[in-house]
Amino acid sequence: MQNRPEKLINDGIRLDGRGPDEIRPIKIEAGVLNRADGSCYIEWGGNKVLAAVYGPREAHPRHLQDSRKAIIKYRYNMASFSVEDRKRPGPDRRSVEISKVSRDALAPVLMLEYFPRSSIDIFVEILQADAGTRTTGITAASVALADAGIPMKNLVSAISVGKADGEVILDLIREEDNYGEADMPVAMITETGDITLLQMDGRITGEEFIKALNFAKKGCESVYKLQRRSLIEKYEKSCSD
Amino acid sequence: MQNRPEKLINDGIRLDGRGPDEIRPIKIEAGVLNRADGSCYIEWGGNKVLAAVYGPREAHPRHLQDSRKAIIKYRYNMASFSVEDRKRPGPDRRSVEISKVSRDALAPVLMLEYFPRSSIDIFVEILQADAGTRTTGITAASVALADAGIPMKNLVSAISVGKADGEVILDLIREEDNYGEADMPVAMITETGDITLLQMDGRITGEEFIKALNFAKKGCESVYKLQRRSLIEKYEKSCSD
Amino acid sequence: MQNRPEKLINDGIRLDGRGPDEIRPIKIEAGVLNRADGSCYIEWGGNKVLAAVYGPREAHPRHLQDSRKAIIKYRYNMASFSVEDRKRPGPDRRSVEISKVSRDALAPVLMLEYFPRSSIDIFVEILQADAGTRTTGITAASVALADAGIPMKNLVSAISVGKADGEVILDLIREEDNYGEADMPVAMITETGDITLLQMDGRITGEEFIKALNFAKKGCESVYKLQRRSLIEKYEKSCSD
Amino acid sequence: MSEDILSEVRRDYIYRLIKNGDRIGGRKADEYRDVSVEKGIIVRAEGSARVKIGNTDVLAGIKAQIGEPFLDTPDKGVIITNAELVPLASPSFEAGPPDENGVELARVVDKGIRGSHAIELEKLCLDAGSKVWIIFIDIHILDHDGNLIDASALASMAALTNTTLPYIRYEVGEEDEALLIKDTPIATTCADIGGEIVFDPCLDEENASNIELTVTTNANGDISGIQKRGTGKIPFEDISQIVDSSRRLAGELRKKL
Amino acid sequence: MSEDILSEVRRDYIYRLIKNGDRIGGRKADEYRDVSVEKGIIVRAEGSARVKIGNTDVLAGIKAQIGEPFLDTPDKGVIITNAELVPLASPSFEAGPPDENGVELARVVDKGIRGSHAIELEKLCLDAGSKVWIIFIDIHILDHDGNLIDASALASMAALTNTTLPYIRYEVGEEDEALLIKDTPIATTCADIGGEIVFDPCLDEENASNIELTVTTNANGDISGIQKRGTGKIPFEDISQIVDSSRRLAGELRKKL
């Protein structure tokens, strides 16, 4: 429906006024839901994402149980009204893949062997989408896991990098995602520098790839600080309640 | 396809010649099927409805079992050829809702705690439809439950009331349902006056609502007599066999 | 899309040059897959069919287990690209029926009582289709069962007969199947003369039926020899490895 | 467990009866239970019929719609046959989309009608390539005491002979027209019980048998469908005699239409 | 097991409280928890609203599309209401297509709006028989602490009053237009707990009750929807008083729109 803007980047300035390696405004709030064991709400640019964690609880159906460790379930779900053209409810191939890679992005930091036969269930709802929903989801899920008190070695932070109008850019918006040349979501354990999610759609040169990866690292570091701060605020608030 | 008749009610006389609070001819026969534990066939105006009951039998899959009482399953199903525009086989949202409220309409009279871990399965097939199929189904299911020898405190009787051409009417036909202002199915335990199903679609005033409710009560009383008679006939027949 | 050839049979000669009771070239190879317990690949005219057998292995889900004997699962599946108009992946009514009758065609020769609570799983993939895929599949599955070392009383051999341009013919090709008058797949235990699959689509006289049945018997005898030879070749090859 | 034992006892009983040349209800090997055909009972359908064979009870309804033809047969109407083995009819039927038994039942009935050319599909074409009659044959099993295929096929044919195409409702003609029926395929089913062939098996007999053969024959004796079912095998030489009996019994059933 | 005991203890507690004329949180029998309505929070949607009733949290979004009308109402637009009881909102919700509770929730909200004629479907027709607005009301439950129907119905109405039809995006007009709302149906739900009627039951109260009644009333006091839920029964004579209370409470909730 919408037409492609003539230029996505103008003299190094992007459509929303950012430079190539700047991130959008991000607001993270931990512990926003009552029913869930842990939760997190993030507004990240035009994205509005809610994550909830239930567990560790008995895994069911029983044949899914692992006698040596907890299993993780991860469900990435877009609300029907989160995108311009209404999304039909229910999983599609894209959300199945995103759920899988997001689950694997969080697995490395979870002490799963503490909870045999259990399930740690992570639900991510995309209420409004503006590019980078899977990385926003992982970022929110990581905070929600901490909020639920699930034993973790570290937080996982995630952000998208990519390429538009020939330039490597950090934290794509919708237009850059739709009309740009490449999109590369990355999740990291910032403290150790380990990568837990890496995907790339589109086409880039080897050099651009390295540059993008470094942008992502820098971005994840910023995200990590906001995640930590949200947990501190939650803790302080719960103490003062 | 069909056009709305100019008037649904003419000088207090409805399209099929009835007055506002008259019910259609009803024929109830208990024990019409061989395989089922209990059954009932009803012709109610243009409705032809068959109900069968199986159970109490072991509830399966096992995770549905309740260790304190029997569960009830209720499946309302329209035959493809029961309506003018062929109905696709299988449940739709309407039949899912009707099955739920019908099940709950019968629950109050069943001694479920007698049969822990069991299931009482009720199947209602609408072979021909002419408005009021859910109430016909509940009425038939109630007789089929008695025919199956399931311990019951009472029979449940059901009928639809509503509003057409500005008048409150009892036991709607298809045209009144399609082109009228409101449809209100009601199920009752006639002997105690307790209501076990109450729904209303459409729009009515508070006064009309009270009037409709009283019509329904009167209607249910008539239905109750026919239900009892069908069971007596079945009993007499089985004695003389 | 394609048009019907003016004549399917010309002076007793069929479109591919065969006489009425001749079979197409058939190549059978046993033991072609590594992962499966037994397997077989057949090229039969324009058909390319792969069969694999797994088992006896524990039947699951558990409620399918039979405490007295093994169950057989049979899945006939057409690859999307096996036919001119792409087939949507997944079972349709035709493949459900074929799977059922094929399973029953093999059941008589299997010593199922040797393996209580087990499952013998047969998977048949039609990679390219040119009429007679179900009989090619049964023929391949029979060899794959033997290759898997499943105890069998006999091999089952299968072939299609039918009628086109008024003549009874053996081993139909696609055009004869599409535009002919009748198609009759038959499976037999050649050594005993017992029939284990018999279906007929179309219309034939009683006399034609008897003639077709005799054609089928003759055809199955030829197929049986090729099945045996493929197993001998496999055995010799495995000895020389 | 007790159910298993019970069914084994029942199987043995049936088996011994038949071995002695006897049958439940005293029937002969090639004798059908009472057959009744009641047409036109569903006014909402374009055609309908209820068939009872003994305690087996089947209702078939015909609905007609206007729709597009298949791409490869632009000048032909469409027949779609569907069977609902609703759980009301038997404790062994489950709710949900048709399982393999339901699919097979519908397909055997469908192929018998189609093979016989009972309905001229060309006559169902209103506008080649764009507008044809789509005829739905919906089979609803009400009570299952064996031999569902014969009852379903008979109910379907009876319903078709009772069908009027609603030209007026669909605004494609000025008069409704009866559906033209050119042949009357009849399915007859036999079961092999311990080597004996009995026709019209009741449910207990079906459970005691591991092989059934359905043969559909036409008014002139042609065959328009065969289906072997079950995990058993049939001796080659038995087939032609079964077909002959099927043809004769179909002749009797045909009179009920 | 421990969960069973816990829930029984909780039920008993609720029951005793209410028998003593008391309620969790000190509410009166006909008193709602805090209700907040926040509109227009999803810019991607044509309309949206988030409603909190106590800890219950529901988001409704409206999407509009151009499509074909139903065959039997060629001159009317279409409303489709759908509820997602996503597992994020409650440990008792499971992923997958809506179960009977989700279906009932959506249908009760839908019928309340439809019955009230809040939206004139004729006004949604762009070209009779071929082109109408299809309005999707999507209800997304975020946090479940009971009384989902009232929260969902309120969120849906609030979102509709906040909806602008995207004429420009669909190239069917030169200006976007606010959706015209002609009435404001409000659903109010009560539960019977040990014979006492309490409105706006929280989740623990719902679990202690086996009967709920939802009544949807309009600005002028008319009723545009009733739904009894649960396995219990309601004395005939109680009904009219419940309807009166519903009407009064709806008046208060309506002010939040």
Add this chain to the structure above:
Amino acid sequence: MSEDILSEVRRDYIYRLIKNGDRIGGRKADEYRDVSVEKGIIVRAEGSARVKIGNTDVLAGIKAQIGEPFLDTPDKGVIITNAELVPLASPSFEAGPPDENGVELARVVDKGIRGSHAIELEKLCLDAGSKVWIIFIDIHILDHDGNLIDASALASMAALTNTTLPYIRYEVGEEDEALLIKDTPIATTCADIGGEIVFDPCLDEENASNIELTVTTNANGDISGIQKRGTGKIPFEDISQIVDSSRRLAGELRKKL
């Protein structure tokens, strides 16, 4: 249980081998098993290829249809990639719609082709907004011994280079035309086993690893797809060396096309 122990033993064995700089079959860390590509084996398909990498065996078939373009790309053809992990190929595959592994496999192949612009979608447009070629890439796994993605991606590209669009059959042209291929993206996959990176992991190696990285590179060395799989993590500094090896190995595999 015994299966669990067996697989642990196998994992340990693989692990020790690799720690000693060795591999099953004596391969080097960046050495592929034997790779064979056989094109054009399914005449019913518009294009096809069978690829074996060691014991892994994959068949890809291309079907073309005429259809409507997507609304937001009216002047472009459509590519749809689907993978069938049929239970014939592995005891761990189950019948039914693709699970998350099947979905991921198809999407990784699809995105590699799409990202590389190997197929000019504009060239597949016959009539903007109404008529375009829809190209189905169907991947059929026949035997699973690890590294399905590389085999599937190679089979898909080989099948595409073997594809002729059936203009005549669809009556949209007077001659069939070979599908134009502008680049040859090649996927290469490595696994991390105890900190060592090995390419083309066989099934036992995959089971001993908890991290795999697939990199798709083009003829000129550009990257057109990356996918990390598995529950492990990759040190930041390892990535660029993996990409370099991938590029080099892709060059060798490309010669097989």
